[in-house]
Amino acid sequence: MAKVEMTVNGRSVAADVEDRTLLVEFLREGRNLTGTHVGCDTSQCGACVVHVDGKAVKSCTMLAAQASGSEVTTIEGLAGNGALHPMQEAFRDNHGLQCGFCTPGMIMSAVDMVNRLGPKLDEATIRSELEGNICRCTGYHNIVKSIAAGAKTMGKGMKKAAE
């Protein structure tokens, strides 16, 4: 058994888990954070993307024990004070989802994209950055539109915060 301690969405959590427990299992089954999805379980689809120490990772391909000591953010950790995160808002406004299964991973990847590359994202960049996220419904068009819009709003927020 492994003793894991980490911060999940700002809260410290500690638990004893089997060493082979995947981070996604720990989040979904251990913490009831079922917003993080398992689409493929073979590291392909990106439905399970969460942030570990600020970096987007596939939580189906990481052990909970590997994340011990880290700060983890899941889709549940994005919205604050009852208001949606700008990227979530953008997906709603631009019809960036149909069944919604891929959406948590898409949004976590999109936020990571903005954090890394800044709020000005052109279409080609967004599409190539989505290499690791698969959607079976939308045809990606509106996802790309949502991310561009969400990035723009996040940019305004960053500017405001800097002022």
Add this chain to the structure above:
Amino acid sequence: MYETNYTRAKDAADAAKKSKAADDAAYLSGGMTLLPTMKQRLAAPSDLIDLTHIKGMNAITVSRKQVTIGATATHAEVATNAKLMKVCPSLSSLAAHIGDPHVRNRGTIGGSIANNDPAADYPSAMIALDATIVTNKRKLKAEKFFVGLFETALKEDEFVKEISFTAPKSGAYAKFPNPASRYAMAGVFVAHHGGTKAKPEIRVGITGASQDGVYRAKDMEKALAANFAPEALDGCTVDEGNMLSDIHGSAAYRANLVKVMAKRAVAAAG
């Protein structure tokens, strides 16, 4: 996934000690290959020894043209290191095109070369850059390190600590990615190391295509030493007999692709 024990190595000596003490240990770096393999139950190590908490083992140092990359440097770290980008942009660009952003955030150069997947990108660069692979026990040249499909010269308990090379005068990597997996169907790294006018030093490493894994294309090197231009490769033949053949591409297709990618790499290297 079968049951396993997870531990973190504190330093290099601790890693080797833990590996020796275990029944059937595996080193764990990014886990981007090892964990999927364990889930499929193709690997069942009794112990996983995490190398990524060894202090400084992900360091990237560049001093003039001398480059050292720690084994646990992630693909994202290699892709975005400003100093490396200045002296060897071809390697930065190679790293930036491995898999997807999430894979690049976890996967490491040490894990990639230790795994020696015939479709992995880094091995071709190691050959073309004439890199030295530094393990916890010895140093060896890339050509000696890569032995065959998924096979390296690494012995039991031995692990990759860092790789080092002298940045080439110019170089480029051209890859035809499998559209689904992003792994190379054929990837060619061409490096021009200068040398003399009479005897220019060119090295060519090829991945993705051969049944024996990554290889050095000496005939292409010779042709390019005479004339460093894409058309110089027209006279080279790539032996179909040695090429991989699968649902993604026949041996003939891959043999042709190798040449096309080699030409693109030469054109990009300029």
